[in-house]
Amino acid sequence: MSRLLSVENLTISFRTDEGTITPVQDVTFAVDKGRTLGLVGESGSGKSVSTKALMRLLPRTASLGADTKMHYTAKDGQVMRIETLSDRSREIRALRGGEMGMIFQEPMASFSPVYTIGNQIIEAIRLHRPMSKREARAFAIDMLDKVGISNAGARIDQYAHELSGGMRQRAMIAVALSAGPALLIADEPTTALDVTIQAQVLDLMRDLQRELGMGMIFITHDLGVIAQVADDVAVMYLGSIVERGPARDVIRAPKHPYTQGLLAALPSLDTLSKRLTPIPGEIPSPNARPSGCPFHTRCAQKIAGLCDRKIPREVVPEPGRAVRCWLYDENGRAVA
Amino acid sequence: MSDDLSASNTLLEVNNLSVHFPVTKRRLFGSDTQMLRAVDDVSFVIHRGETVGLVGESGSGKTTVGRAMLRAIDPTSGEVLFNTAAPDAAQSQVAVHTLSGTALRQFRPRMSLVFQDPYSSLNPRMTVRDIIAEPLVASGLMKDRAQIDARVRDIAARCKLNLEHLRRFPHAFSGGQRQRICIARALVSKPEFVVCDESVSALDVSIQAEIVNLLRDLQDEMGVSFLFIAHDLSVVAQISHRVAVMYVGKFVEYAPTEKLFFSPRHPYTHALLSAIPLADPDANFAPIRLKGEIPNPLTAPSGCRFHTRCPFAKDRCSTDVPEWREVAAEHFTACHFAEEFDFSRPNGNASEIPA
Known part of the structure; x- marks a missing residue:
């Protein structure tokens, strides 16, 4: 298994009228080839902000932290240091789309309404592959076929508004995949879809990943979707990763009080009419980030005088897992 | 309750x-009105x-x-x-x-x-x-x-x-x-x-x-x-307490929550339930693949509206509208073959009762 992307200490700050806010702080994660994070x-x-930083798509008011490292191993084996590239350099433009593809939540907002679906796929293909228009068109039809759009030869000349929601999301996946990315970033790709259509799209993404051996970052708020598609999981709260590890282990035996609360709050289909267990309080606004551990304002297990003062460091409770919480000592053992 | x-x-x-x-819909001359x-x-x-x-x-x-x-x-x-x-x-x-x-x-x-x-x-x-x-x-x-x-x-x-x-x-x-x-x-x-x-x-x-x-x-x-x-x-x-399932303008099933979720009678309800990803990594996520897309209500299919996507559809489904009927106490459904289907799945509530 080879490392595709490693992100270390990613910190993103925005200048706003009310001063600097830091919506992402010290985020560390990695993606391997053929695996889904x-x-x-x-x-x-x-x-979302974290993954936009990977493509250097942040607005100008944003700045990266000094010790931010984002290392990406390109298809030709070269290591790219994304944090050093300029927003408009030739390298970053080759990286966007060609190395990393992206799918967004709302496909209607991602397609241009004035060009046909085909036009937009062909544009993406010709930017990254040396093909004539005719070859690119044939390739685009192939791609649409591959993502399960029936009658692709006719669909290619339609506009985004003529397709249904599920079909549009498939076309979006076709656009992202047609440039042949090694890493696919999917930002809530199924949130706007109905469950039966969501199941179709998840199925398709799993099959395509297996076939193409891509690495994938799958952003979602739905732990059910995570359990079904992800190999590894990173749980974020107010700009920090509070817990990460293999998806199965994290969901089976969560270590961080926030992950535990999130799983407990989830309504289940197997046991009905049990009272739900909400996490008390509200999510603080990013401009009023609590001091110390960001979760201490809602945590039932907080240690007074520690959690509200000092930011917890990341410790390793088991090989392959990491948690950021004062309930665990340097060796990752639970503090009694 | x-x-x-x-x-x-x-x-x-x-x-x-x-x-x-x-x-x-406006045409060049006149217009068309559909319901x-x-x-x-x-x-x-x-x-x-x-x-x-x-x-x-x-x-x-x-x-x-x-x-x-x-x-x-x-x-x-x-x-x-x-x-x-x-x-x-x-x-x-x-x-x-x-x-x-x-x-x-x-x-x-x-x-x-x-x-x-x-x-x-x-x-x-x-x-x-x-x-x-x-x-x-x-x-x-x-x-x-x-x-x-x-x-x-x-x-x-x-x-x-x-x-x-x-x-x-x-x-x-x-x-x-x-x-x-x-x-x-x-x-x-x-x-x-x-x-x-x-x-x-x-x-x-x-x-x-x-x-x-x-x-x-x-x-x-x-x-x-x-x-x-x-x-x-x-x-x-x-x-x-009770749940109704709708599909293209019609009720397909209406039953007390436990019955609907653990022993549904309509193939659409069954497909819908199978499509929900559960937050359990060991759960077998095998959604029933429904063909195609949800029909446009303007051109709703004849007969049973679900017949175009139903894995169990027979000839009769495309012509006869299924009757809305009580198949079990308080359990209503509209499917020609509801009596033949058994989509029951294990009930977590039952296993919670200590032995």
């Missing part, structure tokens, strides 16, 4:  | 409710103090059913009969579908609605107190300011809102708090029936659980009935 968190946890 | 299913316990009776919208059957011949009953879940995919007509019952949309045909228990009511059974003018306005406080998006459903220029008081003022139910204030404070406290916050404007609140303001507004007139249209869908999981618990507590205290519309089946499973 699930990035899970509630609104405002910094999931 | 009310086990007494006698007629006196019935709050709402919906009989053969249909809502059709004319859709006009969009958003809701087609739907019948069901809601008991007092009960929550009925209504699930279905987008475009299935869930919202239209809710709005037609509240007379926010006028039904094309069918009846909505409301058995009010209000002491000041002139008669005990009100035919909501026939009300108009003053009679309708005076009846409105008996029923209410909570919307999906707590950001766009609160007027940013009104204080929280005025927002919550508005149903009382608009219907003319109360005129005395002190009386209104007392009622607002009472309901705000029940909805766990800080009374200090009543003077503030909605922009100062988070999503969960805003949704509590919306719930307080819906319940301030002490309605007997409230439609919750995707009321927890926009909230984060940790907040959502709190609102679901709040709705349950308020139901226990006030005896209100809810029609809980949602596309998320797992939330519906937790809050509802």
